Amino acid sequence: MRRTAFKLALSLIAAVCLAGCYDKVDMEDVSFSLVVGIDANEENGIRTFTTIPVFSKNAKKKTQELKVEARTLRESRDKFDAFSIGSFNGRKAQVIVFSKRLVQQVPDWFRYVDVFFRDGRNPITPKLVMFDGDLEQLFRYQSPDQPMLPLMLIGMIESASSRSESVKTTLQELHRQMYDPGQTPYLAEMSIEQDAKMKGTALLDRKGKYAATLSLRETTYLRMLQMTSGPAVNLTLPLPSSLTKAPPDKSWISLVTERVRTRIKPSYSGGRFRFDVRIRISASVIEKLSHIDLDKLQKQVEAACAREIRGKFEELIDKFQASAVDPVGFGIYARAYEYAAFRGVKDDWGKAFSEADIRVKVLVSFADEGSVK
Amino acid sequence: MKKYAFNEITTIQYISLINGMTVSFGFIEIPADLHKKAGTGGLISLLLGTLVTMAASLIVVQIMRRFPNGTILDMLTRRVGKWAGRLAAVVIAAYFLFYGYIGIVYSTRVIKARVLQETPAYITLFLLLIPTYVVARNGFRVLGRYAELSIWLSLWIPFVFLLVWRHTNWNYLFPLLERGWLPILKAVPDTFFYFLGFFATTLFYPFLQKKEKASFAILTANGLTMLSYLFITILSFIFFSPEEMKEVNQPSIYMLKTIELRFIEQVEGLFIVMYMLIFSMSWIPPFLLSSFCAAWLFGRADHRLFLRVLMIGIVLFSCFYVPGLNTTYALSDKLTKVGTVLEYALPVPLLLFFMLQARISRKRSRRRRL
Numbered sequence: 001m002r003r004t005a006f007k008l009a010l011s012l013i014a015a016v017c018l019a020g021c022y023d024k025v026d027m028e029d030v031s032f033s034l035v036v037g038i039d040a041n042e043e044n045g046i047r048t049f050t051t052i053p054v055f056s057k058n059a060k061k062k063t064q065e066l067k068v069e070a071r072t073l074r075e076s077r078d079k080f081d082a083f084s085i086g087s088f089n090g091r092k093a094q095v096i097v098f099s100k101r102l103v104q105q106v107p108d109w110f111r112y113v114d115v116f117f118r119d120g121r122n123p124i125t126p127k128l129v130m131f132d133g134d135l136e137q138l139f140r141y142q143s144p145d146q147p148m149l150p151l152m153l154i155g156m157i158e159s160a161s162s163r164s165e166s167v168k169t170t171l172q173e174l175h176r177q178m179y180d181p182g183q184t185p186y187l188a189e190m191s192i193e194q195d196a197k198m199k200g201t202a203l204l205d206r207k208g209k210y211a212a213t214l215s216l217r218e219t220t221y222l223r224m225l226q227m228t229s230g231p232a233v234n235l236t237l238p239l240p241s242s243l244t245k246a247p248p249d250k251s252w253i254s255l256v257t258e259r260v261r262t263r264i265k266p267s268y269s270g271g272r273f274r275f276d277v278r279i280r281i282s283a284s285v286i287e288k289l290s291h292i293d294l295d296k297l298q299k300q301v302e303a304a305c306a307r308e309i310r311g312k313f314e315e316l317i318d319k320f321q322a323s324a325v326d327p328v329g330f331g332i333y334a335r336a337y338e339y340a341a342f343r344g345v346k347d348d349w350g351k352a353f354s355e356a357d358i359r360v361k362v363l364v365s366f367a368d369e370g371s372v373k
Numbered sequence: 374m375k376k377y378a379f380n381e382i383t384t385i386q387y388i389s390l391i392n393g394m395t396v397s398f399g400f401i402e403i404p405a406d407l408h409k410k411a412g413t414g415g416l417i418s419l420l421l422g423t424l425v426t427m428a429a430s431l432i433v434v435q436i437m438r439r440f441p442n443g444t445i446l447d448m449l450t451r452r453v454g455k456w457a458g459r460l461a462a463v464v465i466a467a468y469f470l471f472y473g474y475i476g477i478v479y480s481t482r483v484i485k486a487r488v489l490q491e492t493p494a495y496i497t498l499f500l501l502l503i504p505t506y507v508v509a510r511n512g513f514r515v516l517g518r519y520a521e522l523s524i525w526l527s528l529w530i531p532f533v534f535l536l537v538w539r540h541t542n543w544n545y546l547f548p549l550l551e552r553g554w555l556p557i558l559k560a561v562p563d564t565f566f567y568f569l570g571f572f573a574t575t576l577f578y579p580f581l582q583k584k585e586k587a588s589f590a591i592l593t594a595n596g597l598t599m600l601s602y603l604f605i606t607i608l609s610f611i612f613f614s615p616e617e618m619k620e621v622n623q624p625s626i627y628m629l630k631t632i633e634l635r636f637i638e639q640v641e642g643l644f645i646v647m648y649m650l651i652f653s654m655s656w657i658p659p660f661l662l663s664s665f666c667a668a669w670l671f672g673r674a675d676h677r678l679f680l681r682v683l684m685i686g687i688v689l690f691s692c693f694y695v696p697g698l699n700t701t702y703a704l705s706d707k708l709t710k711v712g713t714v715l716e717y718a719l720p721v722p723l724l725l726f727f728m729l730q731a732r733i734s735r736k737r738s739r740r741r742r743l
Contacts, residue, residue, distance in 0.1 A: 022492045
């Protein structure tokens with residue numbers, strides 16, 4: 001009898017305590033912020049935007065867009081709360097959009113996203129985009145043939161990134177890139193011209209300031225250097241007239257890569273870093289706008305493609321070195337294998353990198369020539 | 374005389390107990406700690422620390438072999454004197470109380486920060502104590518079963534962590550000897566904190582079903598602990614860039630936050646909840662051991678009264694004050710110091726003392742025979 005009474009009392013206490021779980025949240029009472037936008041205001045502070053899905057039959061528009069001025073993101077949450085129906089909450093943020101102005105003008109802008117890392121319940125997986133233009137434009141943008149803004153942004157980032165035409169930098173990856181002395185950050189860039197579109201990749205310098213933009217095509221080469229390119233990257237290359245016996249820039253060949261293997265070998269001598277980059281691409285021919293006979297001239301065509309691709313890599317690396325950014329992470333190799341030399345230039349790797357000697361070697365081999373001759 | 378029969382624990386339960394107690398929240402903390410003190414070379418410190426721990430645990434087992442049917446308390450009473458046994462009971466009870474308290478406060482803090490932010494800490498702590506009592510009141514055999522079950526139920530953990538594999542970069546691991554050998558050697562004593570708990574052998578020993586396997590079991594437990602630490606440490610070191618490592622608290626949880634699955638969000642929240650089984654090993658066995666020592670001190674066979682007093686005490690205390698995370702870290706530093714003395718240093722003179730005593734008595738008996 002006493003035991004039963006004791007057990008009963010214990011379970012009662014437990015039940016009472018559990019009901020007091022203060023963290024219970026009902027879907028109806030929450031406004032989930034799916035996209036967070038951060039823009040610079042005139043005083044180099046921030047202006048934040050957000051879009052919230054509206055779960056209501058009567059609402060004509062399925063999302064609610066808000067804009068507030070606040071000193072920090074957490075402060076802006078309280079201000080958003082005043083506008084939204086449920087209690088406002090950023091735990092489901094999918095995309096964070098930074099305006100180009102913020103990245104370009106506001107020093108140390110990365111600290112504004114601190115709340116995502118510090119608050120244990122916030123996600124660190126939102127995808128990041130830099131928007132070239134006024135964020136007002138993006139958040140007010142409602143194309144009749146596009147889904148709502150969060151879905152549109154996610155879809156565009158995912159698809160461009162899966163074809164290696166852009167990058168899918170998440171908040172966590174940006175955090176790593178910002179703190180890694182051997183690498184500089186990069187994130188997807190988009191703009192609105194006629195319609196919303198991906199522009200390519202924004203490269204930032206060591207401090208997180210905007211440095212340069214890579215086009216969609218250049219990004220493909222960046223991804224190959226980083227060894228993050230997917231299995232099927234499209235490359236369309238001109239064939240030299242010496243091979244085709246046709247006027248230049250009239251013969252084209254398109255390849256789909258099957259496997260890209262990149263090896264970076266760092267060395268250091270005479271106060272200068274040197275990187276030997278060796279890229280082996282095996283690819284299938286998917287399109288050929290030329291009368292050249294691939295069976296006979298396979299080796300020569302492969303070599304011509306390799307030359308062409310190598311030129312692209314060199315152009316790209318020149319661009320990095322000109323703006324002293326290292327999105328590939330050459331510095332990570334330098335740190336791992338030439339630490340003594342790297343330690344000296346750790347705080348200004350960008351400069352050391354811009355003086356480095358980088359030699360690229362490309363090998364192309366065709367795996368398949370397609371189903372017609 | 375088999376004072377502790379009918380409450381035996383099997384070898385695998387014993388391994389689980391020691392392994393669970395040592396790993397517990399070390400799994401969450403060790404990568405950042407090692408990196409702070411010795412860079413990626415902390416891996417070497419970890420290996421060296423394991424070797425020292427294995428030696429220390431073997432010494433403890435050697436001591437216990439000399440008196441297989443009693444705990445260290447019985448042994449000290451028999452061989453040294455009544456006061457020595459009592460003193461040891463007080464010290465060990467206090468030590469394990471402190472040990473378990475840090476464990477439960479740390480777990481409460483993690484839950485508070487990551488899962489139940491708005492629930493007051495003392496309620497979380499109180500809720501954790503309910504299953505603690507249910508397990509701990511039944512003595513060592515049930516405790517052993519619980520430990521074994523917890524380990525089996527946690528074998529999925531490494532597989533979840535493999536989901537972060539695509540974010541890793543092996544180049545971050547090098548150079549291993551970034552700052553030379555000195556910091557690596559200096560960090561070795563700091564790894565002891567993550568192995569504390571094997572001293573419980575001194576109390577578990579008479580309950581062991583197969584005492585001849587004790588040395589093997591404790592080495593296995595230490596080895597498993599090392600493997601789990603090695604796994605999480607290497608993974609963190611290749612996941613975080615070296616500078617980033619300095620910026621992140623509880624890297625193991627942070628890594629899980631990067632996992633995106635189609636059917637579930639915030640994997641780390643689920644992980645923390647499931648990991649409670651292992652977390653709980655840092656306070657359930659110590660609380661039981663603590664009340665066991667208290668019961669021994671008062672010459673009672675039933676430890677439950679003391680367990681109840683202990684728990685009610687903790688609940689009442691927590692209503693007024695639950696230490697913050699930084700205080701918990703400061704307390705763990707204290708525990709490291711106390712534990713290093715009690716678990717690593719003290720057994721050595723104790724073993725020498727017993728060996729000397731045995732030799733003297735052997736000589737005496739030989740003389741008598743002559």
